[in-house]
Amino acid sequence: MDRIIAARVYNRICELGSLSAAARALGMSRPMVSRYLEQMEQWAGTRLIHRSTRKLTLTAAGENTLQKTRSLLRLSEEIEGQNQRSTPSGTLRVACAHFTAMHLVSPLLPDFLGRYPQLRLELDINNHPVSLVGERIDVAIRITNDPEPGAIARRLGVCRSVLCASPAYLQQHGVPQTPQDLTQHNCLHYSHFTAPSWHFSDGSGESVSVSVGGNLGAGISSLLLEAAVAGCGIAMLPEIEAHQALERGLLQPLLSGWLPKTLAVYGIYMSRDYQPGGLPLFLDEVQRRLTLLSGE
Secondary structure, eight states, X not given: OOHHHHHHHHHHHHHHTOHHHHHHHHTOOHHHHHHHHHHHHHHHTSOOXXXXXXXXXXXXXXXXXXXXXXXHHHHHHHHHHHHHTTSOOEEEEEEEOHHHIIIIIGGGHHHHHHHOTTEEEEEEEOSSOOOTTTTTOSEEEEEOSSOOTTSEEEEEEEEOEEEEEOHHHHHHHOOOOSGGGGGGSOEEEETTOSSOEEEEEETTSOEEEEEOOOSOEESOHHHHHHHHHTTSOXXXXXXXXXXXXXXXXXXXXXXXXXXXXXXXXXXXXXXXXXXXXXXHXXXXXXXXXXXXXXXX
């Protein structure tokens, strides 16, 4: 058996804390993962992991071996990466929300795929976070200020929001002057928030949160945009998506003295020691696009 693969499997077992999870992440059978673990223990000449029905625990030798295999895999990846970074190949599985797919990923695809013709992208577009391990996702692009624990989060940029409504809605219902005024308006919100709150800060650094409500919730920002343009209510939308409607006067920005809370955009993945050759290149492209859009 290949010792580099055995080291890679051992690292994944340690990262995920389960032979079954490592098998799913690596696309192997569980017996095969067990065989690679046995090979690592034969190579080390000692037991590396205490196994129980509830959890796996590293022995002292296992901890020491983990550090050495990480160094071994970094060296292996550096050697392989000399070619992979110039001509990446294989399949890169990316998970993202509909907004991210349409406004951050789609515009960069022609140039990116043209430069790396041997690389194949598979996009899992889902507005709810998916399990990277369970769905065999290489990287997820997520807009959040709280990236999930246990994963590696590379910050790619920011996503700014704008509070806006159509001229027709404002003419009929009035223009809010303070964040608290929003409680008297029909606010269009993301449906996965049962009691949505919108967060603002002013020029002096004062922050305020307002619980809002309305008769429409949706998990796709483009639907909220269309509803706001149609006069259904006030929406908090990504600036990137609302830009054209604002430029055309279909929507008007509100509460100019208050800035909606900015969210970060992260690339989330499970391991630094082993990743597809196209992953860092893809994240570089998303980061460049966000820099261009936000001027960060």
